[in-house]
Amino acid sequence: MFNFGNIIAEYSRYTGTGIFMVLFFVCLVVIAISDKNYSNRTVLLFGSLFTLILIFFPGMYYLYTRFVDVNTYWRMWWLVPMGIGLAYVGTNLIKDHRITGFLLAFFIFILGGRLVYTSNPFFGKAANPYKIDGTVMSLCDYLDEVEEDDIVVAVAPELLTIVRQYDPYLYMPYGREQLDINWGNNWGYSNKFYEVMCDDNVDFSKLREQCGAFDTKYLIINNLKTYINSPEEYGFKYHVTMGNYDIYSYEGY
């Protein structure tokens, strides 16, 4: 319950490799020593100090992880006005020497910080205003055109987070919660159909079994995988290839 090490671990997790939080603590000292503005001290200095005490208080950690969420205590650090504190003290320090001050700040940002856009490994130019893979959109549009009834489709694992962002009319036998299981979060069950779809070898005999179990008609399969048997032999009909994905429908019902 009073494992202070976990709180330090959360602090390290949040602050990562940057020095901004350390600079913020320095800013608090600067405000304490030299800032005369009463209300600014009240909110920035005393407010931040008491917030930090709360965040590092083991009882708070226990209550949060027990009743709110065991994995998100790092969000408490959002309550610390780091950016405002840094900018406030920085402004007071450089107000009479702007050019030098901005240059110094720039070097601190470059050396002590990290460009936010590099934090996302999938950062790139948007292909369209939807910012959704065009191939996925085409796959969904195709299914909407060929099928009038409710569409149940099992998709390749890498498409799980994308398909229903674009098309709410597609039902799926498994969803993104399967990825969470693989990340270590226990949502209660692991879906057999998902496990079969994750296999690098595409086995249509197993897929036939899962389609029947989950009442699924369509499959979107990554065609870079190895097909170890013929889809037609097991009652699947080929529809179309878009990008690296093939669409099949199970006709054996």
Added chain:
Amino acid sequence: MNLLESFQSIVFFTLWLVFVPLFSGVLLVSVVEKKHKRPSSIYLAGWLLMISVFQLVGTFCVLTGMTLTDVSDYFSIIMFCFSIAGFLLVVFGMVNRTFYENYSFHNIKNISIANRLTWLFFMILLGWQVFMAYYFNTPNGDDAYYLSVANMADKLDELYIRSPYIGYLEGLHLRHALSQFPIFYAFLARGSHQHVAIIAHSVMPPVLVIVTYLIYYKVASALFDDDESKVPIFMVLISGVQIFGASSEYASEVFFLTRTWQGKSMIANIAIPASILLMLRISKRTQRSETGVKYYDNRWMGYCFLLGLCNLVGGFASSLGLLLLAMYEAIVILTISVRNKRLGVLIGGILANIPSAVYTLIYLFGGTR
């Protein structure tokens, strides 16, 4: 999409993202300021009001099993009433020739060369961030939940009754169903005839970046109320912190510029800074001089009301937002109350968190329905 539909979309966005907040904000700001109201304050207050109203209307409709059509109808009627009232107030001011007494506009002629250049530097940084928010893609798996919910609300007219991951009917999960920002995206999508993904990924990020920096501008104005020339310096520095603040994937700065459209980012970069702004104003309005005489009048209570709206904005973003804001405000409001020797501030802070308390009770006792 043809030219007429594009024009309709632009008109819709201009109406709901510019004029409705602007005119509805006129009413709200009159709660705290009778004279010299700044357009920036009015616009921000209007956003607080608009989001708060949507949160309340949306929550009511979700809990009573209504549809997005109902949400849109009630919300539109309420906001149009506020906006028309605000518009009439402005017109009344013009007719009575009290317009320039009631509203204050920045006099850019009196700004020094150094400040103009610093403002220009900030505008370049802001413009770059807005461009990046629109032109580049920073995908995130959490959209599988939020955008799916928004999509179902728009296309199926259903509010939180289906699993966003697989589409089948399920019970109402109050942890997520009490926050209405996906439904707000669905409202914008339906009205503008755009897909929710376009709203979330291309329309809202630039808008939210601008709104966030507007909040920081007001924070700077509050912090440096004795010297306005420091404000542009603050804006440049905070831009730098936001752009280079990716010390870890959990930093609020990362959420601000790469997950702008998500509720978690709204908590960290809109609701919490807005709360800081309002508490700064409360502190300054209740501060006592060395002789014990209070500086200002009782309009600080209006800021407490705005703080209550800010808490609703936190709830709009995420149910966790209510908890985080309540904890933070408890600390800071108590500090202000003690240092300024004003018990009323503490009472005002408690009243401002009544919405948070109500939502918490709904969450705790509502269960899965």
